[in-house]
Amino acid sequence: MLVAERAGKSPSQLARECDVSPQRFFNWRHRGVPVAQVRPLAKALAWGLLPHELRPDLPDIFPVPVQGVSAQAA
Numbered sequence: 001m002l003v004a005e006r007a008g009k010s011p012s013q014l015a016r017e018c019d020v021s022p023q024r025f026f027n028w029r030h031r032g033v034p035v036a037q038v039r040p041l042a043k044a045l046a047w048g049l050l051p052h053e054l055r056p057d058l059p060d061i062f063p064v065p066v067q068g069v070s071a072q073a074a
Helices: 002-007 011-017 022-031 035-044
Strands: none
Touching (some): 002 011
């Protein structure tokens, strides 16, 4: 998974950090990251991908941060 490579971690490592099985993590590639897992995944990726980038289809839940506002505080 390209996201894992960008983070310098294996998909299995990211799955463990998100407290899900590697199979479930792999399924996210095809089905999308579940809403409840977006922030844990962003954190596991050291915020290299922000929640609104992981789920751009949900702007009401994960809006694009306003400049000057911390993504972690949003």
